[in-house]
Amino acid sequence: MSVRPYAAGDELAVLDLVGADRLPGQPLTTPEMLAEALAGRSPVDGGWWDELDAPVTEVICDEAGTVLGVVSYAARPGDGAGFILWLHCREDPALADALVARALDRLGQRTVHAFEFASALTLGMEGLPARHRPATRRALQEAGFTGRDLWRYMRADLPIAGLPHAAHITVNECEDPPGKRLEVREGAELLGEATIGRPIAGIGVLWWISVAPPARGRGLGLGLLGSALDLLAGLGAREAILYVDDDAPPGDAERDRTAANRLYDRAGFTEVDRLHSFTRRP
Structure with missing residues (x-):
């Protein structure tokens, strides 16, 4: 597998990855929503996004070039913290491990937060759905992250x-x-x-x-x-x-x-x- 920057030709594959993790009560992510997330904007929690450097979004591919996963991360100049903003990989454990490790390697030795605020990919979902995303949750915990149970999501x-x-x-x-x-x-x-x-x-x-x-x-x-x-x-x-x-x-x-x-x-x-x-x- 190899990791490379997101490219315009990856749009459909990434939308498919995001859609595979869609929860009941959430709309399908549109190309316009993805474009906003890639640009570092969100209609919810927009003030938090304004404090970040431009996000870096990367995809992980197999030998044939098929996109298997995606991760987006950024740093916040104000306090030096890093953020894993969103990550999708069809809950494949090996891919989740690789994407978390990639983001941590690029963010370097700093405090890193993950799924801290809502992105434009969802309708206000602030946080990782713990039961629906077990591989991503485990990958974060095994990488040294401590989780905080913050929200009840209902429909x-x-x-x-x-x-x-x-x-x-x-x-x-x-x-x-x-x-x-x-x-x-x-x-x-x-x-x-x-x-x-x-x-x-x-x-x-x-x-x-x-x-x-x-x-x-x-x-x-x-x-x-x-x-x-x-x-x-x-x-x-x-x-x-x-x-x-x-x-x-x-x-x-x-x-x-x-x-x-x-x-x-x-x-x-x-x-x-x-x-x-x-x-x-x-």
């Missing part, structure tokens, strides 16, 4: 019947992320809010639901969820996905997501996978 078909709606909702456009923001106010006081993304290929993202402490316990969260999902369906979404950052340490009431997980389970969302990020110290 549901739309529409979902039987959910209540919140009263007195106002809906406005928002640009970060691109979509709509739903608000419930009592006078000037914001009681609850939800943010949804514009559907892509029939898939809508519920980015955020929040209920102010004085308004909790009244069913406002479930009402906001019902309103947000119906709005997504009205915009053409046939399924919805969401991410729950339930990695708070015990006792951290500010970031406790027990109620959020209970809400989404009750509404009919199912967990697709857990998303992990990784760090390796020199």
Whole structure:
């Protein structure tokens, strides 16, 4: 096998590799999405990408020149850290080992993070799906990376019947992320809010639901969820996905997501996978 820089003629092979790892609730990666990832841009976590040097993307090939895997990595000048941004190899253990080793060799002796933030290849997926990508996870761990279980990735078909709606909702456009923001106010006081993304290929993202402490316990969260999902369906979404950052340490009431997980389970969302990020110290 040999490793070489990504070339324009590799596009279809790399899209096929990315598609082989596609999770339920994720759209097929398009050439436009791949071009954004290669250029080091992303509509989600874009600020993190702006801090990086231009990514280096390489493919690994067999003797006949067939592309078997791909890895993209970059350095961050601000603190000298390195990043394995994305990697695909049909979960072949030998290829995963080789691609991780290649990125580490090129990044040199520095702290390296892997799957730290979302790329343009997915719809906001920040982290490596641990159960669906076992060979990549093992390759990282055997190379000295320590994983962090950060996110719960969930999906549901739309529409979902039987959910209540919140009263007195106002809906406005928002640009970060691109979509709509739903608000419930009592006078000037914001009681609850939800943010949804514009559907892509029939898939809508519920980015955020929040209920102010004085308004909790009244069913406002479930009402906001019902309103947000119906709005997504009205915009053409046939399924919805969401991410729950339930990695708070015990006792951290500010970031406790027990109620959020209970809400989404009750509404009919199912967990697709857990998303992990990784760090390796020199």
